[in-house]
Amino acid sequence: xxxxxxxxxxxxxxxxxxxxxxxxxxxxxxxxxxxxxxxxxxxxxxxxxxxxxxxxxxxxxxxxxxxxxxxxxxxxxxxxxxxxxxxxxxxxxxxxxxxxxxxxxxxxxxxxxxxxxxxxxxxxxxxxxxxxxxxxxxxxxxxxxxxxxxxxxxxxxxxxxxxxxxxxxxxxxxxxxxxxxxxxxxxxxxxxxxxxxxxxxxxxxxxxxxxxxxxxxxxxxxxxxxxxxxxxxxxxxxxxxxxxxxxxxxxxxxxxxxxxxxxxxxxxxxxxxxxxxxxxxxxxxxxx
Ligand SMILES: NC(=O)C1=CN([C@@H]2O[C@H](COP(=O)(O)OP(=O)(O)OC[C@H]3O[C@@H](n4cnc5c(N)ncnc54)[C@H](OP(=O)(O)O)[C@@H]3O)[C@@H](O)[C@H]2O)C=CC1
Ligand SMILES: Cc1cn([C@H]2C[C@H](O)[C@@H](COP(=O)(O)OP(=O)(O)O[C@H]3O[C@@H](C)C(=O)[C@@H](O)[C@H]3O)O2)c(=O)[nH]c1=O
Numbered sequence: 001x002x003x004x005x006x007x008x009x010x011x012x013x014x015x016x017x018x019x020x021x022x023x024x025x026x027x028x029x030x031x032x033x034x035x036x037x038x039x040x041x042x043x044x045x046x047x048x049x050x051x052x053x054x055x056x057x058x059x060x061x062x063x064x065x066x067x068x069x070x071x072x073x074x075x076x077x078x079x080x081x082x083x084x085x086x087x088x089x090x091x092x093x094x095x096x097x098x099x100x101x102x103x104x105x106x107x108x109x110x111x112x113x114x115x116x117x118x119x120x121x122x123x124x125x126x127x128x129x130x131x132x133x134x135x136x137x138x139x140x141x142x143x144x145x146x147x148x149x150x151x152x153x154x155x156x157x158x159x160x161x162x163x164x165x166x167x168x169x170x171x172x173x174x175x176x177x178x179x180x181x182x183x184x185x186x187x188x189x190x191x192x193x194x195x196x197x198x199x200x201x202x203x204x205x206x207x208x209x210x211x212x213x214x215x216x217x218x219x220x221x222x223x224x225x226x227x228x229x230x231x232x233x234x235x236x237x238x239x240x241x242x243x244x245x246x247x248x249x250x251x252x253x254x255x256x257x258x259x260x261x262x263x264x265x266x267x268x269x270x271x272x273x274x275x276x277x278x279x280x281x282x283x284x285x286x287x288x
Contacts, residue, residue: 001025003197004052006037006085007059012099014155015190016056023198028052032059037081047088054197056097057085060129064103067124068246078128079135086139095142095202097193102149102181102211104130107250114256115147115207123247133207144196145207146189149255150221153186154281159218160225164282167226167233177219177237181253182211185274192266201264208263209255212271224272228279 005020007013008029020027028050035046037059047055060078061067067074082098089096103126104119121127136143152158160183166173192210196202216224219237226233240249260266 003054011153011186013058019194040084043084074128079131082132083135090141100147102253107253112256150183163225167231172234174238175219175222177217184211208260214271
């Protein structure tokens with residue numbers, strides 16, 4: 001199979017490059033310089049000319065705070081460009097695997113979010129990601145949408161790297177404890193996507209939830225990152241309204257993963273085990 005990966009220089013895109021190394025399929029990796037997904041003609045051409053059967057869309061506008069002041073660009077990348085990919089998939093009988101977010105939920109129910117729950121995003125990023133999901137469904141292409149949460153990896157910008165830096169530099173830090181979810185190692189998500197592709201289960205269309213196992217607040221996550229990184233920093237819990245931000249975030253966005261596990265036979269690692277792996281990886285990279 002010919003598989004097109006967009007946004008290949010991001011966190012998930014880099015992990016897709018790793019999993020592709022052990023595949024007999026032909027992966028084509030692109031980021032904005034090779035294929036700008038907002039360019040419909042270029043997308044249609046790339047999919048047709050390369051006889052693409054699967055598109056894995058790892059491209060997105062992921063700056064949650066900035067999106068509040070840049071709705072147009074966020075919508076262009078997270079929604080309109082996604083429609084381009086969906087149309088290209090439909091016209092070439094390909095399957096679109098697309099990644100969405102826990103931020104499509106309001107997060108006001110203290111029980112894990114299921115795929116069929118009502119969505120009600122609180123900010124522009126979540127609104128545009130939800131619009132992208134709807135565009136795919138409206139287009140009618142074969143698709144698998146995977147909502148994930150709190151993604152981190154050794155690549156790019158993420159909470160783990162931010163906290164490693166802050167806890168190394170500062171004596172004390174405040175981190176919100178009233179936003180609860182599950183961190184997700186991008187490598188584990190890439191493994192799940194690879195399993196769906198490599199085991200021929202692309203026909204099982206729909207929306208799925210994937211994160212690591214377990215539950216924590218950003219405060220707990222920060223504490224664990226600090227400890228595993230060998231840093232000493234006095235991390236204090238604070239409420240969301242004590243941490244200045246333009247955007248409201250869900251208070252409880254733990255994802256229920258029953259559907260993806262049962263449908264595809266995917267095993268999901270515990271968040272602390274995966275965090276250890278990532279921090280080991282980061283330490284090895286720094287030591288090079
Ligand atoms: N990060 C997170 O915490 C979470 C992410 N997600 C979703 O998971 C997916 C992967 O996220 P993640 O790996 O963190 O994202 P990143 O921000 O790490 O990577 C996104 C990549 O897309 C590229 N890109 C941006 N615009 C375009 C464009 N027009 N055409 C082609 N490529 C483009 C970016 O390039 P450049 O850097 O040059 O802009 C970047 O390389 C996204 O759909 C995201 O919404 C879901 C939940 C949590
Ligand atoms: C740096 C910092 C952040 N925070 C808070 C802000 C926020 O509520 C929380 C996490 O910070 P972030 O900047 O990682 O938040 P954010 O960018 O909103 O993270 C989200 O990104 C998008 C792309 C997603 O799809 C989501 O699943 C989620 O991962 O921690 C503190 O309380 N103290 C701090 O020192």
